[in-house]
Amino acid sequence: MSTRRRVVITGLGVVTPIGNDVATFFANLLEGRSGVSFIDMFPTDKLRSDIAASVKDFDPLKFLSRKESEIYGRVTHFTIGACAEALEMAKIAPIPRPVKGQSEEETEAIATAHAKLDSLEDGLDRSRIGCLFSTGMGSVDIFEQEVAKSAARGPRAVSPFFIPGVMPNGGAALVTMRYGLQGPSYSMASACATGAHSISTCAMMIEAGDVDVMVAGGAEAATRQNCVAGFGNARALARAFEGDPTRASRPFDKKRTGFVMGEGAGALVLEEEQHALQRGAKPLAYVAGFGMTSDAAHLTSPLPDGSGLALAMERAIARAGITAADIGYINPHATSTTQGDVAEFRALTRVFGERLPRIPISATKSMIGHLLGGAAAAEAIAVVCSLRDQRVHPSINLDEIDPIFTLDLVRGGPRALDFRYAIKESAGFGGHNCAIVFERYPSA
Amino acid sequence: MGKPDLLATFKLVASRVDHKEFPNVSRESVITDLGIDSLSMMQIVGEMESELGIMIPDEDLVELVTVGDLCKKIEARLPA
Incomplete structure (x- = not known):
């Protein structure tokens, strides 16, 4: 025990x-x-x-x-x-x-x-x-x-x-x-x-x-x-x-x-x-696990291959004592910048591999914009509510998903899910990466 | 131009800075008894400087106990 x-x-x-x-x-x-x-x-x-x-x-x-x-x-x-x-x-x-x-x-x-x-x-x-x-x-x-x-x-x-x-x-x-x-x-x-x-x-x-x-x-x-x-x-x-x-x-x-x-x-x-x-x-x-890393590369641009962010997610998942296969929902950083979303997609691809296109994902920032220092906290709250209610919010403004993103983007309305683990990941100017795994509370 | 009513100026500035009225303030009022802390007092001093177009040197700001103490220091700095 x-x-x-x-x-x-x-x-x-x-x-x-x-x-x-x-x-x-x-x-x-x-x-x-x-x-x-x-x-x-x-x-x-x-x-x-x-x-x-x-x-x-x-x-x-x-x-x-x-x-x-x-x-x-x-x-x-x-x-x-x-x-x-x-x-x-x-x-x-x-x-x-x-x-x-x-x-x-x-x-x-x-x-x-x-x-x-x-x-x-x-x-x-x-x-x-x-x-x-x-x-x-x-x-x-x-x-x-x-x-x-x-x-x-x-x-x-x-x-x-x-x-x-x-x-x-x-x-x-x-x-x-x-x-x-x-x-x-x-x-x-x-x-x-x-x-x-x-x-x-x-x-x-x-x-x-x-x-x-x-x-x-x-x-x-x-x-x-x-x-x-x-x-x-x-x-x-x-x-x-x-x-x-x-x-x-x-x-x-x-x-x-x-x-x-x-x-x-x-x-x-x-x-x-x-x-x-x-x-x-x-x-x-639960806050089940978290991982923190640094790109150690550029003041404002993420590593193009997303490896710093990927490592933060891998550490968060490992610390939660689970594997990437257990993650049922992704709340991404997803700022809507041309390059940032691509680097993030590469990070997600490294962590979740072939299963990535089947994991529901939606971007809180599509509705509230980027709260900068408040972003990850507000988005984490959306994740906690989603785990509690077993329902995730959509991403909006997806008129035409960029074909390079093979993702299961939740769109058109909320989606009911049966999931135990969700990951929230964030990256900041300076190359600071942080990912958190949240877990459904049994009685919640 | 006549001499400014410093007590009235103090009340005006203090109420603007602390967002409350100071109806019963006299020259004998002890500043801390009015609920004005040291930072607020410095804010009041800065605002009175702007209001009166003077500079109150730091040596005038030691041992300020009552509102009258401040008024006296300011009076000495006002142009004759």
Whole structure:
């Protein structure tokens, strides 16, 4: 009998372009709804792309005081929103609910109630609960705002909250302060693989016995003029497809031209299985294995043969104690770039061989765009929901699958599956690869 | 141009920075009693500098206990 500590997921939370809670997000994914639209936050006439998948109707004042909402950037607003949902689902802390038509004072009262969450009597050892929450780019909006202030009024006008507001670990810090989590907390950045590394490292800490519960995930809110310029000038972004922004993100389609910037956050509460069961939390799935590698080759291009990513998947599968033949669903990185999708296909071919064309696969990014540091976390949440419900979401915008991709792409609607293992893989600028194997939880 | 009402300026800037009203602030009010922490205080100082078009040197910012302490330092820096 193995004494291995197994990691389960007991809570999920999201802020995304197609839903600011997990139920809405997953329902819209199953429906194949795109969250991409034209950018209306800043002029785009001189930019190489004018579309993005933006979060709508997210009110940071549901979670933060007005002052806090100014100190922290939008990425941290999303972080606390997603973590609050995940921690409530995990039965660790409820979200203080606002009342309808609340006044300013009542808004402050909600923020105060949030601030007192760390005094909850729940019998949990908070020194064994931590948070690795990350962003690829940090609080870009705060950076821009303070630089502009300095340019206009001189450096003495720069806010003393600039540094704590802009630092990428601000979200993780806020979560620990809010919930009184005294275990390990920090941020790690691996660009577009950030969320996957967060989840993997949290799982490793729980398996190792250092902690019992970790809040893992990633977030991004980088759809700002200069970021769109940077990615656009690198020729990485798609434009509206035949004038339609919702058709721009089209991984594995013959006419894919690049990725669509997205924003949002995904948070997962990871927990040692027995710890979860003893306190009555409901496991949604296992984190069965993970693998991390580096291309060690190029700053932005993946290895053309996908070997770095392939090795990450092979390690994840081996660590889960299974073989590639056990994987029943693939949630790919699939950014919709011309070369990236090809390198990824080669990686998948090396790992899954002749069986690859028979494994269902679908790209979350076809609907929510690329959440960068938040991408893998939000996509992992889609995988966990799929395992729980035994139903996977489609890939959209597959008008004509590029013939080089011999894949079983789920299209036209959701698909019911009977599967135990799914793999989520991610790759980030810098050559950082990370793959995670999730396993259905028996009673879920 | 008349001398600015520094107490009024302080209240205005503090409420803008901390998003709450400070109705009962006097020159005798102790800054920390108002719930203003050290970073917020520096934010207020920076905003008052912009508002008044002056620079308050660091040596003026030590041992600031009351709102009046800050007002006095600023008064000394205002053009005659």
